[in-house]
Amino acid sequence: MGQYDNRWQTVKVTVEQGIAWVSFNRPEKRNAMSPTLNREMRDVLETVEQDADARVLVLTGEGSAWTAGMDLKEYFREVDAGPEILQERIRRDASEWQWKLLRFYSKPTIAMVNGWCFGGGFSPLVACDLAICADEATFGLSEINWGIPPGNLVSKAMADTVGHRESLYYIMTGKTFDGQKAAQMGLVNKSVPLAQLRDEVVLLAQDLLDKNPVVLRAAKNGFKRCRELTWEQNEDYLYAKLDQAQLRDPEHGRAQGLKQFLDDKSIKPGLQAYKR
Structure with missing residues (x-):
């Protein structure tokens, strides 16, 4: 048995060759996100973060759905029937794992969208650093069809990722689209046939595993933060992230990269990572 077997009720976790495969595990419900799943995802992310064997996290779903x-x-039926303070906690749990933990996770994250991705599923999809989906995946913002606007921070996720016209078209009509369309819109990086999906994700993860993890974290989180700052604020912030990365990097990657390029002539930084 693996170290995480049966540890969580609604999430499955396995770690193989540096990759943590984190799967929504409610296939009988198409991996719909429940209050229990949200609580468990907080624990999963915090646990995997401290696992030295897990250096890239892939978020996917069991069965035929992502979520x-x-x-x-x-x-809605059960939470709405409870006290108002319960609703506050439920919303906080969802936001904390998606927008505070996952969006600024300390390790690279890849969404592997293997099937259905609807409504609130767009939030963790966009919170991941990168995303690859199956051509056969079906995406939809169907909330309008049953009388509410998109919940959580779905509209913000769409606004930050997809163009104005495309976002409003799917938000207002509730129509679905496939993986190829998701890639065309920029919602995911790439769409491939389902049979090739896992292999494609592994290739991307292996590329990330070759990179310096401290510098990778500074680069990805610096980019995400800089979108919310002015040009003047960014000048200070991004230089601070650069200095922070060098200070915290036990590999001294900058010095290694410069030595291998300028002195050893053993790498071409425009085409490959330095040898760690």
Whole structure:
């Protein structure tokens, strides 16, 4: 048995060759996100973050779905029937793992969208650093069809990732689209046939595993933060991230890269990472 077997009820985790495969594990519900899943995802992300064997995180779903979004019965029928303070906690749990933990995770994250991705599923999709989907995947913002606007921070996720016209078209019509369209819109980096999906994700993960993890973290989180700052603020912030990365990097990657390029003539930085 693996170290994480049966540790969580709604999430499955395995670690293989540096990659943590984190799967929504409610296939009978198309991996719909429930209050329990949100609580467990917080624990999963915090646990995997401290696992030295897990250096890249891939988020996917068991069965035929990535996630069908929020579990309507548990979120709306049951939560709405509870006290107002319960609703506050449920919303906080969802936001904390998606927008505070996952979006600024300390390790590279890849969304591997293997099937249905609806509604609230767009939030963790966009919170991941990178995304690859199956051509056969089906995406949709169907909230309008049952009488509400997109929940959580889905509209913000779309606004930051997809163009104005495309976002509003799918938000206002509730129509679905496939993986190729998701790639064309920029919602994912690439779409491939389902049979090739895992191999494609492994190739991307292996590329990230070759990179300096401290510098990679500074680069990705610096980019995400800089979108919210002015040019003047960014000048100070991004130089600070550069200095921070060098200070915290036990590999002294900058010095190694310069030596291998300028002195040893053993690498071409425009085409490859320095040898670690």
